[in-house]
Amino acid sequence: MEKKRGSFTDKLGFVLAAAGSAVGLGNLWRFPYLAAKHGGGIFLLIYLILAVTFGFALMVTEIALGRKTRLSAVGAYPALDKRFKFLGYLSSVIPFLITPYYCVIGGWVLKYLVVFLTGQVSSAAADEFFTGYIAQPAAPVIFFVIYVTVGMVAVLLGVEGGIEKASKFMMPVLVVMTVFISVFSLMQPGAMEGLRYYLLPDFSRFSATTVMAAMGQLFYSMSLAMGIMITYGSYMKKETNLEKSVRQIEIFDTGIAFMAGLMIIPAVFAFSGGSEEALGKGPSLMFITLPKVFDNMKFGTLVGAVFFLLVLFAALTSSISLTETLVSIVVDKFKFSRKKACGVVYAWLLALGIPVSLGFGIWSFIKPLGMSLLDFFDFTSNSVLMPIAAIGTCIFVGFVIKPKTLIEEVEVNGRFKMKKFYSIMIKYIAPVCLVAILIFAVMEALGMITV
Secondary structure, eight states: OOOOOOOOSSHHHHHHHHHHHHSSHIIIIIHHHHHHHTTTHHHHHHHHHHIIIIIHHHHHHHHHHHHHHTSOHHHHHHHHOGGGHHHHHHHHHHHHHHHHHHHHHHHHHHHHHHHHHTTOHHHHHSTTHHHHHHTOSSHHHHHHHHHHHHHHHHHHTOIIIIIIHHHHHHHHHHHHHHHHHHHHHHTSTTHHHHHHHHHSOOGGGOOHHHHHHHHHHHHHHTTOSSSHHHHHHHTOOTTSOHHHHHHHHHHHHHHHHHHHHHHHHHHHHHHHTTOHHHHTOGGGIIIIIHHHHHHTSTTHHHHHHHHHHHHHHHHHHHHHHHHHHHHHHHHHHHOOOHHHHHHHHHHHHHHHHHHHHHTTTTTTTOOGGGSOHHHHHHIIIIIIIHHHHHHHHHHIIIIISOHHHHHHHHGGGSOOTTHHHHHHIIIIIHHHHHHHHHHHHHHHHTTSSOO
């Protein structure tokens, strides 16, 4: 007898859990450093435009696919057309690549929380602290394993027992913390210059690279083109309004990303003068610049501890969602029990995550395409596989099963107000733009073009 598929107990549970997936390191770690690096206001404007167009269409598509088929990505596509079985596998490969390195970064966050809780703010503010720490052979691996284990325990408890309860607690706390630290950051001398840089678009800084960075961030931040939203859709009850839920998830996701920028970018201006060097710190911006900020603050140890607790909450909600997606794929494909599937996924995360962690230290000589292992997996998943999966999904929905199939699913409990816009976006605008972005990303990575 087939086991009944788990589901979220109510609409709030679904929205908070899906938002918990979307809100994570993509918002609090990745969004601020990309916004800082790519012109502040112009990056923010482009991202917002993409979120309400591309983001909306792709999220509606993925959640509707999941709810209609009651399957994760590996089964949802062939359930509607067997010729597109490959697309399910492609979408399923992406979270298997992302989750291990995501958990490595989660381990870094956990380490910084411990550092601040033990009062080592001055040590963390030193220039060499972060690079010295990630180069160590043991400590980063230990924190990575602890982080993975905590996330796996939540997933093992199941959809209602683990993910939903964790998200209902974590998301409201996340919002309150974000607002508090954003206000604190904006009150610092010199922060208003950073606020202007962040909010006012400078069109002279517009470039194809800015658009590409914003689109890549959209996939990463909103958990698109990696099977997660299809999996969450498969747990969504028919009486839940799909279109309204997508809007609420988008508001959560974009709002937290926006507030993260308010926390970090004005603070960089306040404590570094907003130099190009400071704004261009890239992935290390949060781990190198912010400890200096907290070290100069009154009660900086407390504020820093609260901040990294905030980031840890956000990271955990997303990694729980990623891990749940992997478990769901293994269960659907191999008919394993949930417990056995969790064991398989746990082993995979350790097997790939440990080399990624060591790639900054004793295995740093391994550089595929001249990149660290983490950068290589990030590029492969975000710049190559995600756009390909999104293009395939647009073709699948736009020209094979037709938009009407998913529009009917959305309209199970109400009119789909944006259905005309949705059809045009998914059939024509999205695939053409995604192809252009994919080609540009690959050419830039291979050094065929410079910007």
